[in-house]
Amino acid sequence: MIIALDRSIPYWQEFFSGVGEVRPFEGRCVTPGEIRGADALIVRTVTPVDASLLEGSTVRFVGAASAGMDHVDSGYLGGRGIHFCYAAGCNAEAVSDYVLAALHAVAARRGWDLGDRSLAVIGVGHVGSRVARRACALGMEVLLCDPPLALLTGDARYRPLDQVLSADILTFHVPLVSGGPFPTRHMVGRELLGRLSPHQVVINTSRGGVVDGESLESALRANSLSGAVLDVWEGEPRIDYDLLETAEIGTPHIAGSSLEGKINATAMIAAECARFFGYRNRVKNDTLYPEPGLVRPAGGTRGGEAISGVLARILDLGREDAGLRALAAASPEEAARGFERLRTERTLRPQFSRTVVELGSEHAGLAGIFSGIGFRCRIRP
Numbered sequence: 001m002i003i004a005l006d007r008s009i010p011y012w013q014e015f016f017s018g019v020g021e022v023r024p025f026e027g028r029c030v031t032p033g034e035i036r037g038a039d040a041l042i043v044r045t046v047t048p049v050d051a052s053l054l055e056g057s058t059v060r061f062v063g064a065a066s067a068g069m070d071h072v073d074s075g076y077l078g079g080r081g082i083h084f085c086y087a088a089g090c091n092a093e094a095v096s097d098y099v100l101a102a103l104h105a106v107a108a109r110r111g112w113d114l115g116d117r118s119l120a121v122i123g124v125g126h127v128g129s130r131v132a133r134r135a136c137a138l139g140m141e142v143l144l145c146d147p148p149l150a151l152l153t154g155d156a157r158y159r160p161l162d163q164v165l166s167a168d169i170l171t172f173h174v175p176l177v178s179g180g181p182f183p184t185r186h187m188v189g190r191e192l193l194g195r196l197s198p199h200q201v202v203i204n205t206s207r208g209g210v211v212d213g214e215s216l217e218s219a220l221r222a223n224s225l226s227g228a229v230l231d232v233w234e235g236e237p238r239i240d241y242d243l244l245e246t247a248e249i250g251t252p253h254i255a256g257s258s259l260e261g262k263i264n265a266t267a268m269i270a271a272e273c274a275r276f277f278g279y280r281n282r283v284k285n286d287t288l289y290p291e292p293g294l295v296r297p298a299g300g301t302r303g304g305e306a307i308s309g310v311l312a313r314i315l316d317l318g319r320e321d322a323g324l325r326a327l328a329a330a331s332p333e334e335a336a337r338g339f340e341r342l343r344t345e346r347t348l349r350p351q352f353s354r355t356v357v358e359l360g361s362e363h364a365g366l367a368g369i370f371s372g373i374g375f376r377c378r379i380r381p
Contacts, residue, residue: 005042015270063269089126090265091256096130098255115139120167123174137372176207208234220246237339259348
């Protein structure tokens with residue numbers, strides 16, 4: 001058995017070494033020749049999987065160690081009888097952590113109390129449902145929009161898009177879809193942006209193509225909305241640095257980059273690969289997780305300052321933003337390589353759910369907020 005896989009997939013050695021012959025490749029520049037004799041192909045989002053890569057190959061199984069599948073021509077795979085799976089929901093907790101950190105960063109910069117603000121969650125799947133639950137725990141008014149779910153369930157909680165556009169903050173958690181009844185490509189475009197007001201903020205952690213970058217840049221330069229937090233970019237790794245210049249916070253597609261999320265993605269594909277080919281998967285996820293970390297709010301801090309300090313210990317959006325902006329002066333080729341380095345060559349952060357926040361008497365009143373964000377809490381005597 002021959003497995004061709006992207007060498008940047010975390011923990012591939014633990015899950016696939018000993019299964020058969022493993023052929024690692026570079027995800028952005030893999031060629032048909034590198035996978036032609038393989039039985040299984042395992043990729044990240046950076047590798048388009050279609051006829052141009054697979055035609056003439058012996059591949060029978062394709063696994064995408066990613067939460068999305070817009071880089072895969074599933075119709076072609078089905079027509080060829082090639083089994084396909086992807087890791088839906090693998091990093092949902094991590095992306096939800098990122099959005100909660102972004103909400104607090106946005107609120108801190110404006111002097112907002114999140115409990116007095118509204119949030120529109122557009123796309124209420126694996127990630128959006130978690131974001132909505134945590135935002136409700138913070139006392140935010142949460143408006144849900146998911147037309148496919150509304151059609152499927154008839155649930156009146158899922159409102160049409162035009163009924164949620166008044167929210168203070170809009171966060172997008174939709175797949176990238178170009179056609180059909182519910183297209184999302186460039187849904188954050190001139191028409192939608194034209195209906196927003198100067199106090200509103202947009203967050204996108206879904207796919208770069210969900211945003212029409214030119215229209216968003218124009219809206220931000222015209223002060224037609226208050227700000228944008230962008231983790232994903234159309235054309236990655238060659239992103240639009242003019243758009244980054246106007247964004248409030250910009251990061252290099254790292255919202256889902258938690259240790260647990262990456263382990264989950266590889267494990268989900270490894271389990272399906274083992275099932276398909278009929279071998280036993282011997283690796284257990286929990287053996288790869290470290291012990292939960294411990295953080296404490298800084299002494300002398302209060303409320304939002306204390307919360308922001310803890311969040312920055314886990315996910316420092318300011319540092320991530322500065323690292324990405326530093327690439328703007330580089331040549332396009334150097335900037336693209338730099339983007340990929342920032343995205344992949346990093347120490348994976350722990351998820352909030354595997355981090356204990358220890359609170360002394362001066363911060364004990366924040367236990368409910370930290371729990372609502374997703375942390376474990378412990379009150380220090």
